[in-house]
Amino acid sequence: MHEHAERPWSVHYGPGVPTQIDIPDEPVTAGLARAAERWPDRIATDFLGATATYAQTEQAVRRAMVVLDDLGVRLGDAVALVLPNCPSHLVAYHAALRLGAVVVDLNPTYTEAELAHLLADSGAKVALVFHRAVAAVVAAKPSTELRAVVSVDVSRDLPASAQLLLKLPVKAAREKRAALLGTVPDGVRDWHTLIKRARGEVPAAPVGADDLALLQYTGGTTGTPKAAMLSHRNLVANVVHGQAWASFREGEETVYGVLPFFHAFGMTFCLNLAGHIGATLVMFPNFEPETVLKAFGRRPATFMAGVAPMFDRIAAAAEASSRPPTEGLRQARLGFAGAMPIPPSVVERWERLTGGLLIEGYGMTECAPIALGNPCAPTRRPGTLGVPFPNTDMRVVDIDDHTREVEPNEDGVRRGELLVRGPQVFAGYRNRPEETAHQLLEGGWLRTGDVVEVDPTGWVTLVDRVKEMIIVGGFKVYPSTVEEHLRSMTGIADVAVVGVRAPGGDDHVLAAFVLEDGAQAPTVDEVRAHGEQRLARYALPRRIEFVAELPRSQIGKVMRRQVQEMFTRDE
Structure with a gap:
């Protein structure tokens, strides 16, 4: 797997997937504009039943360009989108990028302090903000470069019937209004009003493929948010890779937008992919399994990107339903x-329900975000990362010395830190040259920070995060390996394993358990006895704790760093 070696893993590619693809020399917005010309009457977006064609969406983007231009957005300015998934999000995203602005997509549920830090760090000049978050952004404005804050009332993107229901004096309507609406300070302009009043047109800026498109924040394992600089080429490359990988049918697919658009995974495989292939994008403002299941009865997905708990909860909702949309679910050809x-068990459950495939991929914000994936074929291997995408190379290096490639063991397997390189890899972190130099090596190689095993054919299996590895008596303990075995204990719903500092500088293994309802808590001795069946003694937990739930990211990933802080902050 040297720099100029062939790609042996291509033997695992699905039918017709090339190892090398010509990446179009165009901005990421070009796909939506093309789709509006090719399929003007095709439904582009569906937001809980409110639909817009590609022609209507194109006109909305053009009006939004006028609004942003009037707000003073110019080439190279940063525009913050602090929004849930909704049509206004998509329209503002494309409008800002066509003007040559740089989009900063932020989680609308962040606290005032978090928003203040990220808005200041990004240098955002204009912010389009979810109604409920407006007050927090306005309060943060003095510490930022913001010139304008605009309120976006997501309820105005809903179908007319739903807007009327929100006005009813009943509990359900009050609860829904509270979830969508907040208090907007005087003087803050309204997005939908500005769009309605927009007149004329402004030309698109001369945006090149290598121009900066996004500042996408990632905390990694350190918890310190960093703005990954992603170019239009990075974004286009990953969409083109995904299209070839899954053999998407242009002008025919229906994509479910259950992942948040402000997350790199949702940004690429919902927000960007749908327009590029002329798909209908069915948007959900937040993830509710019952709402997604209902949508399968109305406008079924052919493709859905998500995380494991999403697929599991939708399947559980279908199994619990007295009238599940069986025919709609059988349209889901692929889950990623x-x-x-x-x-x-989740793969088996989903594939039994839909008849389609559920495959696993791997990536990080710094590669826009996908670098590896399982083939879209029965040969996929659940629980593994798969093989590099087209145009993508990999190396496996020593964990303690990234300049040294590891040698295979007697079985031909290499174990070490994964490095990847390809057109989707970012340009670095904004205003963080030292961290960029640490992450992005000479030759364009990206350090992933993940320990993997790669078999002789190039198939990759994740072992663990380098920074989450626990050192016990000089031995390396991989939390994922320990967690996998401990989950098989009776009465255990979930577990997170972390290292906690012990006297003398060594680490102890701590396991934080979530118990199943009515289950009896095991003792440390019982946990260690179970662990000894498959784990080395130094990897066995020395301490156990019990929690009602594990802290998770917006898309459901367990945050081990927060688990560690829960049990070490007072020590």
């Missing part, structure tokens, strides 16, 4: 899961 391993 990332961010965490997929348990084989």
Whole structure:
């Protein structure tokens, strides 16, 4: 797997998937504009039943360009989108990028302090903000470069019937209004009003493929948010890779937008992919299994990207339903899961329900975000990362010395830190040259920070995060390996394994358990006895804790760093 070697893993590619693809020399917005010309009457977006064609969406983007231009957005300015999934999000995203602005997509549920830090760090000049988050952004404005804050009332993107129901004096309507609406300070302009009043047109800026498109924040394992600089080429490359990998049918697919658009995974495989292939994008403002299941009865997905718990909860909702949309579910040809391993039980459950495939991929924000994936074929292997995408190379290096490639063991397997390189890999972190130099090596190689095993054919299996590895008596303990075995204990719903500092500088293994309802808590001795069946003694937990739930990211990934802090902050 040297720099100029052939790609042996291509033997695992699905039918017709090339190892090398010519990446179009165009901005990421070009796909939506093309789709509006090719399929003007095709439904582009469906937001809980409110639909817009590609022609209507194109006109909305053009009006939004006028609004942003009037707000003073110019070439190279950063525009913050602090929004849930909704048509206004898509329209603003494309409008800003066509003007040559740089989009900063932020989680609308962040606290005032978090928003203040990220808005200041990004240098955002204009912010389009979810109604409920407006007050927090306005309060943060003095510490930022913001010139304008605009309120976006997501309820105005809903179908007319739903807007009327929101006004009813009943509990359900009050609860829904509270979830969508907040208090907007005086003087803050309204997005939909500005769009309605927009007149004329402004030309698109001369945006090149290598121009900066996004500042996508990632905390990694350190918890310190960093703005990954992603170019239009990075984004287009990953969409083109995904299209070839899954053999998407242009002008025919229906993509479910259950992942948040402000996350790199949702941004690529919902927000960007749908327009590029002329798909209908069915958007959900937040993830509710019953709402997604209902949508399968109305406008079924042919493709859905998500995380393992999403697929599992939708399947559970279908199994619990007295009238599940069986025919709609059988339209789901492909599910693509990332961010965490997929348990084989979830794969089996989803594929039994839909008749389609559920495959696993791997990536990180710094590669826009996908670098590896399981083939879209029965040869996929649940619980593994798969093989590099087209145009993508990999190396496996020593964990303690990234300049040294590891040698295979007697079985031909290499174990070490994964490095990847390809057109989707980012340009670095904004204003963080030292961290960029640490992450992005000479020759364009990206350090992933993940320990993997690669078999002789190039198939990759995740072992663990380098920074989450626990050192016990000089031995390396991989939390994922310990967690996998401990989950098989009776009465255990979930577990997170972390290292906690012990006197003398060594680490102890701590396991934080979530118990199943009514289950009896095991003792440390019982946990260690179970662990000894498959784990080395130094990997056995010395301490156990019990929690009602594990802290998770917005897309459901367990945050081990927060688990560690829960039990060490007072020590």
